[in-house]
Amino acid sequence: MxxxxxxxxxxxxxxxxxxxxxxxxxxxxxxRAPALLAGAFALTVLVSLPLAVAMRxxxxxxxGDSLAADSAAGGVNYDWMQEFADQATGLGVTFKPTIIGFxxxxxxxxxxxxxxxxxxxxxxxxxxxxxxxLFLAGGIIDRLARDRATRASGFFSACGxxxxxxxxxxxxxxxxxxxLFGAVHPWLFVGLYPRLIHDVTVERTAFMLRVALYLxxxxxxxxxxxxxxxxxxxxxxxxxxxxxxxxxAAIGFVWRNAAxxxxxxxxxxxxxxxxxxxYGLVAPGAGGRGLMVGAAFALGQVYVAGRLWVKLVFWSSExxxxxxxxxxxxxxxxxxxxxxxxxxxxxM
Amino acid sequence: xxxxxxxxxxxxxxxLVTTTASAQPTATGTLDPARSPRNASYTITARLxxxxxxxxxxxTITWRNITQxxxxxLQFHLYWNAWKxxxxxxxxxQALSGFGSEVVRRPDEWAHMDIGSVTxxxxxRTASRRFVNLDDDNANDxxxxxxxxxxxxxxxxxxxIAVTWTAHVPRTxxxxxxxxxxxxxxxxxxxxxxxxxxxxxCHQFHSGTExxxxxxxxxxxxxxxxxxxxxATGVERERRDDGSHTVHRFYQEDVHDFAWTTSPDYLxxxxxxxxxxxxxxxxxxxxxxxxxxxxxxHFDATRTTLxxxxxxxxxxxxxxxxxxxxxxxxGAGGMEYxxxxxxxxxxxxxxxxxxxxxxTVHEAGHQFWYGIVGSNEFEDAWMDEGFNTFSTARAIAQVxxxxxxxxxxxxxxxxxxxxxxxxxxxxxxxxxxxxxHDARSDAQSTPSFRYFPSSxxxxxxxxxxxxxxxxxxxRGWPTLQRIMSTYFARWQxxxxxxxxxxxxxxxxxxxxxxxxxxxxxxxxNVFDYGIADLKSVREGDLYHTTVVVRxxxxxxxxDFLRVVIDFRNGKQVLELQRxxxxxxxxxxxxxGPAQALSAQVDPNGVLLLDVNYTNNSKTLAPRSxxxxxxxxxxxxxxxxxxxxxxxxxx
Numbered sequence: 001m002x003x004x005x006x007x008x009x010x011x012x013x014x015x016x017x018x019x020x021x022x023x024x025x026x027x028x029x030x031x032r033a034p035a036l037l038a039g040a041f042a043l044t045v046l047v048s049l050p051l052a053v054a055m056r057x058x059x060x061x062x063x064g065d066s067l068a069a070d071s072a073a074g075g076v077n078y079d080w081m082q083e084f085a086d087q088a089t090g091l092g093v094t095f096k097p098t099i100i101g102f103x104x105x106x107x108x109x110x111x112x113x114x115x116x117x118x119x120x121x122x123x124x125x126x127x128x129x130x131x132x133x134l135f136l137a138g139g140i141i142d143r144l145a146r147d148r149a150t151r152a153s154g155f156f157s158a159c160g161x162x163x164x165x166x167x168x169x170x171x172x173x174x175x176x177x178x179x180l181f182g183a184v185h186p187w188l189f190v191g192l193y194p195r196l197i198h199d200v201t202v203e204r205t206a207f208m209l210r211v212a213l214y215l216x217x218x219x220x221x222x223x224x225x226x227x228x229x230x231x232x233x234x235x236x237x238x239x240x241x242x243x244x245x246x247x248x249a250a251i252g253f254v255w256r257n258a259a260x261x262x263x264x265x266x267x268x269x270x271x272x273x274x275x276x277x278x279y280g281l282v283a284p285g286a287g288g289r290g291l292m293v294g295a296a297f298a299l300g301q302v303y304v305a306g307r308l309w310v311k312l313v314f315w316s317s318e319x320x321x322x323x324x325x326x327x328x329x330x331x332x333x334x335x336x337x338x339x340x341x342x343x344x345x346x347x348m
Numbered sequence: 349x350x351x352x353x354x355x356x357x358x359x360x361x362x363x364l365v366t367t368t369a370s371a372q373p374t375a376t377g378t379l380d381p382a383r384s385p386r387n388a389s390y391t392i393t394a395r396l397x398x399x400x401x402x403x404x405x406x407x408t409i410t411w412r413n414i415t416q417x418x419x420x421x422l423q424f425h426l427y428w429n430a431w432k433x434x435x436x437x438x439x440x441x442q443a444l445s446g447f448g449s450e451v452v453r454r455p456d457e458w459a460h461m462d463i464g465s466v467t468x469x470x471x472x473r474t475a476s477r478r479f480v481n482l483d484d485d486n487a488n489d490x491x492x493x494x495x496x497x498x499x500x501x502x503x504x505x506x507x508x509i510a511v512t513w514t515a516h517v518p519r520t521x522x523x524x525x526x527x528x529x530x531x532x533x534x535x536x537x538x539x540x541x542x543x544x545x546x547x548x549x550c551h552q553f554h555s556g557t558e559x560x561x562x563x564x565x566x567x568x569x570x571x572x573x574x575x576x577x578x579x580a581t582g583v584e585r586e587r588r589d590d591g592s593h594t595v596h597r598f599y600q601e602d603v604h605d606f607a608w609t610t611s612p613d614y615l616x617x618x619x620x621x622x623x624x625x626x627x628x629x630x631x632x633x634x635x636x637x638x639x640x641x642x643x644x645x646h647f648d649a650t651r652t653t654l655x656x657x658x659x660x661x662x663x664x665x666x667x668x669x670x671x672x673x674x675x676x677x678x679g680a681g682g683m684e685y686x687x688x689x690x691x692x693x694x695x696x697x698x699x700x701x702x703x704x705x706x707x708t709v710h711e712a713g714h715q716f717w718y719g720i721v722g723s724n725e726f727e728d729a730w731m732d733e734g735f736n737t738f739s740t741a742r743a744i745a746q747v748x749x750x751x752x753x754x755x756x757x758x759x760x761x762x763x764x765x766x767x768x769x770x771x772x773x774x775x776x777x778x779x780x781x782x783x784x785h786d787a788r789s790d791a792q793s794t795p796s797f798r799y800f801p802s803s804x805x806x807x808x809x810x811x812x813x814x815x816x817x818x819x820x821x822x823r824g825w826p827t828l829q830r831i832m833s834t835y836f837a838r839w840q841x842x843x844x845x846x847x848x849x850x851x852x853x854x855x856x857x858x859x860x861x862x863x864x865x866x867x868x869x870x871x872x873n874v875f876d877y878g879i880a881d882l883k884s885v886r887e888g889d890l891y892h893t894t895v896v897v898r899x900x901x902x903x904x905x906x907d908f909l910r911v912v913i914d915f916r917n918g919k920q921v922l923e924l925q926r927x928x929x930x931x932x933x934x935x936x937x938x939x940g941p942a943q944a945l946s947a948q949v950d951p952n953g954v955l956l957l958d959v960n961y962t963n964n965s966k967t968l969a970p971r972s973x974x975x976x977x978x979x980x981x982x983x984x985x986x987x988x989x990x991x992x993x994x995x996x997x998x
Contacts, residue, residue: 048987056980063972065882067946067965072975076768078753082781083962095983097766098755104986106764108993110757118990125987126994133998170998177997189759201528201613201675203695204638207761214758225997285768286982293978300985307992 017324019263025329026268026317029144030309036140040308041301043136047129051091051121058092059084074289076100091121102283105276113214115185134170137315138162141236144316145323147330154336158236161334165235169228169243176224184220188213226265226318227251233319237327239334257325264321268314275310279303375630375668377583377599383665384563384602384841387412388540395571395593396533396610401456401517401526407537409509410564411501415545418500422468422509423480423550424493425561427535430553431459431521435488437481438522441555445801459518459525463493463538467510471498483552483797491553493538511538520679522555523690530675534607534685535559542724542843551726554797556804558725559605563841566606569597577616579634579670580608581686600666602841603686604722609672615640619647626658630668638695639673642704646671646691648747649708656743657716660829661836664715671708682707684714694756698765701754702744710740720840728846729796729804734812735832741777741813749773774956778817783810784959791872793846814956815868821954822907823857831856863906868957876901877909877949878963880933884944893944895936900963904929905955912951917942944968 017025030036062084063069071077076097084095098107111118118126142158143150150158193213197206230250231243240246254261283303284296323329394405413419430438465474473495480494481487501507515536518525524534541550542562549560569586571593572578582600589595598608614634621629633646650671654664670688674680681692689711693704713736717723723731744751753769756762771777786806790799799807820828835844835852846869853861867873881896897911904927911923913936923936938944946967950958958964 044988044991047991048984051987052980052984055983056976059979060972060976063962063970063975065966065968065970065972066962067948067967068962069970069972069975070967073971073978077975078769078771079775079780080962082775083784083960086781086784094986095979097753097769099983099986100766100768103755103764103766104982104989106757106762107755107986108989110762111990112993112996114759122987122990126991129991130994130998133995137998173997197677199528201530201611201677202636202638203676203761206676207695207759210759210761221997285766286978287768289974289978293981297981297985300981300988304985304988304992307989311992311995 017321019260019267019321022260022264022321022324023267023313023317025320025324026144026313026315029147029316029320030312032147033143033149036143036312037305037309039136040133040140040312041305043129043132044304044308047125047132051125054091055095058088059095062087075287076285090119093119094122100286102280105279105283109276113217115181115189130170134166135159135163137166137232138236140312141232141315141319142332142334144312145233145237145319145330145332146336150336158334162232162236165241165243166232169231169235169246172243172247173224173228176228177221180217180220180224185217188217222265222269226261227254229315229318230254230261230322233315233322236334237319237322237332239332253322253326257321260321260325261318264317265314268310268317271310271313272307275303275306279306375583375666377585377601379602379665382602384604385412385414386564386602387414388562388604389564390537390539390566390568390606392537392566392568392606393571394537394568396517396531396573398526398529398531398573403515403517403533403536404513405515405537406510406512409511409540410506411509411540412506413501413503413543415543416503417545418502419543419548420497420500421548422495422497422507423541423548424495424511425535425539425541425550425553425559426461426463426491426493427539427553427559428459428461428515428518428524429490431518432490433458433488435486436491436553437484437486437489438491438553438555440486441801445555453519456516457519459516459521461513461515461538464512464514465510466495468495468497469507469509473498481552483554486552489552492541492550509540513538523680523683525679527675527678529613530609530611530678530680532607532609532672532674532678532680532690534605534683537606539605549724549726551797554726556799556801556808557729557797560722560724560726560843561604563602563604563722565599565601566603567597567599568606568608569595570608570610571595572610573612576610576612577614577634578608578610579614579632579672579688581606581670581688583668600687602665603719605686607685607688609634609674609680609688609690611675613637613675615643617643617647621651621654623655623658626654626663627665627667629654629664629666631671632668633671633673635673636675638676639693639697639704642673642693642697645693645697645704646673646708649691649705650712652705652743652747653709653712653715656746657713657739660739660742661716661833662720662840665720666715669712669715671712673704682711684711684718686719687715689714694763696761696763698754698763700748700750700752700767701763701765702748702751702771703754705748705751706740706744709743710736713739713743716836721836722841722843724843724845726797727795729808730792730812731844731846731849733808734810735816737809737813738778738816741773741817744777745773774817774953778813778956779806779810780814780956782806783814783957787811787874787957787959788872792869811868811957815864818868818954818956819853819861819864821952821956823859827857861906863904867903867906871903873903874901874959875903875905875955875957876960876963877905877955877958878960879947879949879966882944882947882966882968884968886943887939890939890941891943893938893940895938895944895947896933897936897947897949898933899927899931901959903957904931909949910951910954911936911947911949913938913947914945915940915942916945 068080072080139155139159196209200206227250230253231246234249235246389410392407430436477493477495479490480492481489541548574594578596580598582598585599586597617633619631666687672690674690680690683690691704691708697703717736718732750770753766754763783806786803789803790807831853834856835849850865880898884891884893908924908926913921948965
């Protein structure tokens with residue numbers, strides 16, 4: 001029996017947090033670590049900026065010295081957008097009206113739920129981005145779990161320690177998500193859904209059936225996501241080396257604390273919905289020029305930061321819940337490394 | 349003076365009669381005097397069994413040979429046999445255009461039309477019938493039936509033809525069939541082709557084209573389950589119970605087809621179109637319950653069509669029209685039939701978006717371009733679809749401007765309106781983007797059924813709309829309106845051919861437009877004029893400015909081409925030059941006190957067929973950097989959003 005399992009067998013500590021306190025605690029921990037948000041934001045910008053620069057080049061090249069650029073700069077030149085789309089290849093094919101304002105959010109949410117394929121270059125960027133998160137995850141969860149400043153050395157030490165462990169975890173994740181998106185989704189939406197609506201003549205009914213399948217698929221993805229989150233949390237907090245063991249332990253934790261874990265996930269998901277809803281209300285269009293362009297971009301970045309904050313709150317609140325149930329706030333099994341003994345320093 | 353008083357009285361009486369006639373609904377199915385030759389009239393009796401999805405029918409055709417030649421055979425369309433199996437010409441062409449999934453159907457979802465008997469003048473010719481496939485020699489195609497005659501039918505002679513048949517209603521193909529308890533029944537009876545001087549014009553059923561038939565009188569009795577609302581071509585003249593069924597008798601003169609629909613779910617709404625100078629029209633709407641709130645949008649769009657098409661081209665003469673809102677998944681939406689059409693909308697249909705208005709105006713508009721002017725949709729589909737796409741865009745612009753781009757998400761159910769993108773008539777209404785993509789795929793003069801299946805629509809609909817609108821911007825709307833109304837008046841209830849329209853255009857415009865039609869109709873060349881170079885450098889006290897205009901496309905604009913050069917001191921130079929066949933470029937040189945600012949070819953966008961507008965101009969103060977920055981930042985937020993979606997799984 002592992003130490004973690006021994007802990008799991010102990011009676012619940014008195015005063016263990018429920019989902020709402022865990023969520024609040026999670027929010028508090030993220031707010032006390034603004035560097036984490038800044039780092040996540042920096043990663044997002046680092047991955048997206050080169051592609052944005054490349055896209056800028058494509059657009060500028062197509063416009064050339066044309067007067068069409070005037071109307072494109074000052075508003076929306078839809079005719080030009082269509083001309084561009086007609087000759088676009090590679091990255092350029094993603095330049096469509098759906099990128100404007102809240103359309104971007106709907107497009108991506110819809111693509112996620114409908115399992116829409118993306119161009120190779122976007123998939124490559126997303127893979128690099130996910131890799132970046134895998135690297136940062138150990139440091140982020142370690143910082144959130146300790147709930148005190150770990151400084152760069154401590155942060156990157158944890159990143160280094162857990163990166164290869166999380167790569168192994170990611171292999172399992174990849175298999176599970178590949179199964180969900182590659183087998184379950186087609187079964188639900190290509191196989192089952194057409195059969196369910198075969199004789200349906202009312203669009204509203206068909207939509208409700210689709211929503212039901214979205215819920216089924218969403219619950220499956222959310223469940224897996226939650227388990228993998230707790231696997232990371234347990235790996236960091238309990239300094240686990242076996243990722244299969246972490247997954248097993250995470251399943252055990254979620255199983256024994258199902259109500260709390262699910263409610264907490266729902267609360268965090270509510271934050272996600274609120275972030276999207278707020279952006280839906282304020283998302284700018286594309287009609288502006290000059291400073292308005294900058295303001296629209298800034299608003300977009302605030303939204304991206306908000307989404308990143310929500311992602312951190314997921315991990316943070318899950319860490320808080322786990323610590324409150326099986327340990328105590330701030331508990332991390334692995335001692336905080338001190339420079340220059342950290343693995344990161346060794347690598348240097 | 350008595351004579352003058354008599355004349356005044358006669359004039360007054362005439363005016364009163366005319367006014368009264370136009371004020372009263374004429375929804376009786378009759379048109380007096382006859383508007384068409386009425387040489388192919390059908391009396392049909394049919395019964396629908398929804399449980400087995402079977403139609404059992406018999407028809408008597410009174411057909412008159414209006415050509416100068418005797419015929420020794422009859423040719424019938426059996427359209428539903430196109431959906432008998434995947435080997436028909438229709439299905440093969442559909443597979444070629446990428447609709448292979450159509451073949452994945454249950455056996456009972458295919459169709460067939462089986463002939464029981466054929467008699468001509470009382471002589472049984474059933475045994476002599478055979479299938480012919482002159483378009484493509486596809487021996488598996490059974491959509492055209494030839495019946496050799498015992499004795500020829502001479503010019504001017506009339507034959508009475510009796511046919512019995514049974515047909516299985518498919519799950520919808522090409523807007524025809526059933527889903528659940530919704531039935532839309534079109535191209536459903538054995539139908540004669542059109543005998544012309546060259547012989548029978550009776551093509552096989554092709555996936556990219558529609559239909560062609562003679563005008564006549566339709567008297568059709570349909571037996572459907574009792575209590576099921578029904579809509580059909582013509583006016584319902586009689587209704588009687590027949591056990592579990594009700595027999596509805598519809599009647600209409602001067603039409604060339606008959607379609608009908610029934611479903612227990614239909615809501616029935618009525619309204620009326622009135623106009624100071626056009627005849628009134630009773631409108632009947634068969635509506636899906638989930639679209640109940642959109643009833644007025646359907647009526648309003650139909651009114652828009654009857655008003656503008658009526659004012660521009662000519663009046664709608666039938667006095668009644670039936671609008672069908674098809675069921676979800678029926679695939680029956682967006683199709684025209686005489687005095688009846690299918691629209692098509694969505695459960696969520698935001699305002700300022702032309703759903704359902706766009707399709708409603710278009711299909712109602714087909715009453716004019718297809719219904720009244722009966723061009724050959726097999727061979728010259730552009731003459732109805734293209735004319736109507738142009739007319740639709742023009743009518744929409746009168747009433748529904750601005751309307752905005754809508755995209756649909758989450759399986760296509762949830763709409764989002766992009767209020768930054770107002771859809772313009774000239775490019776969006778005429779569907780320039782689709783044309784640009786397929787511009788070289790076929791010459792328009794190729795028979796429509798021979799167009800490449802997946803790109804034929806762009807040549808049929810989009811290219812025609814674009815060249816008509818180009819004609820409008822070039823010669824002016826009054827001229828084009830007179831061309832189209834003259835063509836409408838001259839060819840209503842007839843079968844015009846392309847040269848008939850071109851002849852009217854030349855005659856009414858007073859100009860030989862042949863070079864224009866050579867480019868847009870007889871070739872697949874594309875127009876693409878552009879500013880290849882703009883330089884303006886200081887030489888001494890003057891600026892030396894050079895503008896090079898190039899013809900990148902093969903098509904040549906047949907009139908003077910307009911080039912405008914703007915200078916920094918506000919001066920503008922207009923160049924008007926005719927380009928000869930061999931001209932691929934022209935250079936303009938100026939020496940003046942001010943530097944040039946920009947140059948534009950076709951600055952007013954007359955030539956809507958130009959496949960590349962972006963190269964139509966150059967400026968020495970380009971803003972492409974600012975535009976690219978603006979749009980790449982928009983795109984960057986989208987990309988970041990996309991990355992976050994993936995990161996949710998990390």
